[in-house]
Amino acid sequence: MNKRWLKLAAVPVALSFIAAACGSDSSSSSDSTSQNTTAAGEGGDFGGVTVTITGPERDDPSIAAINDTLNAWGETVNLKVEYTGDADWEANINTQVEGGNPPDISFFPQPGKLADFARAGYIVPVTDEVNTTLDEFWADGFQKYGNVDDVQYGVPAKTDLKSLVWYQPQAFADAGYEVPTTYDDFVALVDQMAADGGPKPLCVGIESGQATGWTFTDWVEDMVLRQAGADVYDQWVNHEIPFDDPQIVTAMQTVVDLWTPENVFAAGGSIAATNFADNGQPLVDGQCYMHRQANFFAGLFPEGTTFADPSDPTAVDVFYFPDINGDKPVLTAGIFASAFNDDPATMAVMNYIATADYAQTRQKNQTEAVGGGLSGYLSAAMNQDPAVYQPLEQSFLTILNASQIARFDGSDLMPADVGAGTFWSEGTSLVNGDTTAADAAAAIEASWPK
């Protein structure tokens, strides 16, 4: 008799396990919320709650530096921080939000997406306290990309400078090349290098897994900024002029014209097949002279590479990607932290991320994590201790702070359909020779959400 009931019970037991498995997430998350609420009035002590953060930075030094920095501060106010780097952050954050299971804070590399989330009501504005901290440590030019319809949602957590060209000064000296100061000089230098028949002028690779194509968009943005100017750039990014405007098509064409097999060394055989991170090794190995990439690329050079060190012939340095009209524009990017709830603990973490202390502590931790040299991290927060940055990183900050025209990476400001969709895919097709610049631009324009 017992046995029979046992068998009868087997099915509901199995079903309820499934139900329990489905349900456990929600119950535990509601637990943490209730804990957060109880901690509300206690000021500097959050009762050991955990604040979860997700973000697209997933290299070990960054993950370690973020976790160490936030947790070291968290100990002083008795809270824990868990940062998870997600390779597929762009898609997964949507899934998490749709599923009602977002992290407490997420790092947004794309202000466009942050704005979408803000308008959809997924993320919450920062508190007045955080706003005050922001005003203390951040210039308006950097705050504004975390601002949606005059409400501040994002806190800058990282700054990237994109208009840089990496090179080996010794290799230039050996071949008798000069660092170009105008774009014409740059093109002339590329032609000269190609004609000399030694290493190729440029290393280029646009493969990046599911984000293949973003390197191309950066080049195009830098080119639009140089050829057409900042006003056209703003109109383009805000879709006040169509994507297939002749000025944009010209910029795209200029880039692919530069990327000829004579000019480019592609470690993966073709530009579209070369991972963007695979360009450091060939530069150091002397297979190419130059690589245009943002400051974070320092972390992608082979281990043991030295930077801006005149005593080392293999040292790598950067120069500013030269301009055309003499207005010295820079293309920047960055990461903004934004919160999915306004629990006091969450907002305390947001507030800390906005401070110079976070920036310099993370810089220190990340420098240690990569074993000295360039950390790959950069923050334009004011009042940082400059000593935490290496000489080269200080020169990044000098370029960044001196520039009159700084524009945020356009593909990150456009709607995801374009900025993380067709601009990447059509750009990749263009680079791969499967389409023309005009057709690619027209296809991207057609995909712009109405």
Place this chain on the structure above:
Amino acid sequence: METLERTGADEGAPDQPAASAGGTAPGAGRPTELYVKIAGGFVLALGVLYWAVVEEKIRSTLLTVIIAVAASAGIWIGANLLFNQVRGRWQMFNTIAFAVVGAVLGIVLHGNLVTIGSGNGFLTWVIGPLAGAAAFGGLGFALAQTDDPSKRRAIALGSSIAIGLVIGAVIRDAYQPGLDPVAIVVYTLVGIAVGAGLSLLLKHPPLGGALIGAALGWVLGAWGAADLGDGSIGTSIIAALVPAVLIGLRLGMTKNPDYKARVAIDNRSRAVIFIGPALAFISVMLVIPAIRTAYLSLLNKDSVDFVGLDNYKAVFDDKNSLDLTNWTNMFTSVPFILGVILLAVAVVVGVSMQKRTGRAVEIGNPTVAPLVVGLLFVCFGAFTAMRGTLINNLWWVVVVTFVSTAMGLAIAVLADQRGGERVAKSIIFMPMAISLVGASVIWRFVYTARDTSTEQTGVMNALWIGLGRLSTGSGLPTIIATIFLVLVLVGLFMVLARMLVRYGPGRAVVPGILIVLVGWLFIRFTGIVGGGVGGFQTLPDGSVGGQTVFFVQETPYNNFWLMVIMIWIQTGFSMVILSAAIKAVPTELIEAAKIDGATTSQVFWRVTLPQIATTIGVVVTTLIVGVMKVFDIVKVTTNGQFGSQVLANQMFAEAFSFQNKGKGAALAMLIFVAVLPVMIYNIRRMQRES
């Protein structure tokens, strides 16, 4: 944890010899085994408990599981016990069943905070359900008491009026509906139509179904379509009373079932109790989401505005979904031309077969091979010229399904009852154990290309460039390879001659084809035509360098290289199923055919193949459904770039990356509709078989 495991091992070890010694005397080993089990269970329980005490999350999960198990088991056992009463104690059953419905209604009403005073735990969980149970239980008891139709009508109507009045009166202000007569009338009429229709379909009198349908329609119209909070106590009473009365009328029409009917209820109830949970899960997890997806596909990006079929139109208008501009290119593509040649061969062979056997195409005759392969090649050529997501999906379905099935069948047949069959089949089945994502990562490495100045790290490119080096070189390896090719060719010619002399032209087909293939390779290898074979290129300075193939990046053939990954995995599947089917063919049939003088190939084509035709159908339909939904491989290798987009990946990108819910849902519906005929075919075949 480590110490716990060790304890378990220590306790288990001394028992081992005892257990093996017990094996000699039957039955003696059982208590020992039992001790081992008890000890193991004890250790396991200790471990879980220890874990639960340490980890708050585990503790709460454990608690949830225990409560869920207890509740489910309680409902399960309770339902079985309840329906045990149907045969003997109808009155008791009726009372309890009605009371349960009433209690559930009480919990739902109070639990959702729609009644006055709800939100109070005691009211919600004790008084509410008890009141519901009492009211409904009383009705059930009274109905079971009498068989007189007029009395039953009075009881049912009276009780339902009372219940409707009470429910209407206790609704909170915030939930009192502002009545919309149009909505009520429309929903009620629809409800009547649906209810009556369903009743007619089930061959019941339509009035009963119409009443229930009207009640549900009224509830939907009065509560669902209304602005809650706009009404008064009067409107909520109207909204609650009318459906209650309708259901009361329906109840009044029923009779107490006689013994025969009760036995039928008892028997049927078991099926419902067993299948009910599964059905509930399927409808919650599958049916409702499917209907919702269909609905969302008619709405815009944010699922707010109704846009009709615009999302579907957008999919078909998109050049990336369907691009036929270059369709004429297919006439110049190599696979298409090869396919046409093969089809021509099939026609010639068909005509000769027509003369000899009276049938041009027949399973097992020589027309089939060139016909099928020719068609495959023609499709392949067409798909390389017509581009787009939809075409890619079709291409995947045709190639992967055909190649996987054909190769699986070939391996199953060739390995059957030969030495090393198990080892060979295990190895071929092995990729099935690798996830699609894992396989894609592996193959991405296989396909990797590097700049030709460096060593190739991808196997395919290394081989291809190596072949190029051999072919264009002049060293010893090249000479050896050439001699080897010559020897193979000579051997093939000898076989051909022997076949021609001994058996006539029919048997010479296979060596003939091989000679053409190897001969072509030889001509290309030695550079008589085209300067050599493999990955090489002549550089501007006249020297010869390597040339890589971009397996993943080069449109349109990258699609095929991605399909290879799927084929690699799925061949094992079709091989295992088909091999089992071949082994199930009765040996008597094969022996009989052999005694009648059939050759091995005749046995295969005329006896084995017809016997396993249904299994081939199963394999093919399963593959089609699986391949239609292909996602992981494309996501990992190209993410749809380089002209390799497929429906499922596009759906994911639209719905989750670009937040375009409407278009994502439309793409999901397209996949669903495409898979549907195959599913229907599969289900119908299964029904026919049973």
